[in-house]
Amino acid sequence: MKRYILLFLASVLFAIISIAQNKSNFHMELLAQTKYLWRGIEYGTSPVIFPTLSYSNNGIYIYGMGGYATDGSHQEVDLGISYNFKDISLSINDYYYPTPVGENDKYFNLKGKETGHWFESCIQYSPSKIPVWSLLSTYFAGADKKTESKSQAWSSYAEIGGHYDFDNNNVLSLGILNAGGNYYDAIISIINTLPFPYFAKILLVITMIMFYATSFDTLTLIAPNYSYKHIESNEEPHKIIRTLWALIFILLPIGLLFSNNSMYGLQSISIIAASPIGIII
Structure with missing residues (x-):
């Protein structure tokens, strides 16, 4: 050849x-x-x-x-x-x-x-x-x-x-x-085209950890407030309620990891959840 x-x-x-x-x-x-x-x-x-x-x-x-x-x-x-x-x-x-x-x-x-x-x-x-x-x-x-x-x-x-x-x-x-x-293969293929792809993957992992940590920390501060029918502006949710929401947000990504079609399932859930908002808009 x-x-x-x-x-x-x-x-x-x-x-x-x-x-x-x-x-x-x-x-x-x-x-x-x-x-x-x-x-x-x-x-x-x-x-x-x-x-x-x-x-x-x-x-x-x-x-x-x-x-x-x-x-x-x-x-x-x-x-x-x-x-x-x-x-x-x-x-x-x-x-x-x-x-x-x-x-x-x-x-x-x-x-x-x-x-x-x-x-x-x-x-x-x-x-x-x-x-x-x-x-x-x-x-x-x-x-x-x-x-x-x-x-x-x-x-x-x-x-x-x-x-x-x-x-x-x-x-x-x-x-x-x-x-x-699937999307995961496409993302890895794109990263492999970059200079020093191994360092790029390490940076991606660190960035994802920081993103999830800050996002879930914010969610565990905000979501528990909606668990109460009435809460004062200067009152904080009980630690048990906050811990419960933290466990929920921990189990969610773990469940996606063991799902064969996690990305597609997440897309479907997002579309269904956003449907009422689309009707309002």
Whole structure:
């Protein structure tokens, strides 16, 4: 597989030399990332280099991209074509991921149960007058198979986001994605892309402890007051009542820890509890 990566790099260098002196519809890019995170999934365990060669003309965009981690933990070759019509873009992509060993990889093996290619169709809507975008993609052929039946899994990905354009061509973007999995995996994947992720996780734990400690301390001071039908402004709730509320707030996160769908359950409870307020509003 490495020879394909080297061949692609040589092609990019040749293209650079060929079009350096002339204005052309061909474009090249050489990108290096400390970590490769794509659609919420981390690829490779070291910096990754991405040489890209593309061609664009009259709404048609064709590209070829290689990816190679410096320690050999990740390799890929991507090909794709898209057509832009006003605010809509339709594209077909081929993502090829060889096995970690690589000796038995055959790039031109397109058999459904043996190939390393992932064929994807994609549609994106980006209105020119509104700074938002939406994207939907589905793997329609290739290695995206169900574990047991080995039939096409039709794995899909959806994304919606917005951007704000500053002066000097600076852009701030925010996107929301859904590619399966759960929120916890997504959070850890994002943290793993930061420099010194282990220290970031320690800082996250310390911050969460401080947040819960201060929040529950405040709740145990306020909630007991609502346990009395009448209480004077200068009177404090009994210590037993405060202790009872403290135990309730301790048991709540413990219960969420042992729940398989704690985040989704908490969302449902929050929505149900907020319904009367929504009616009032």
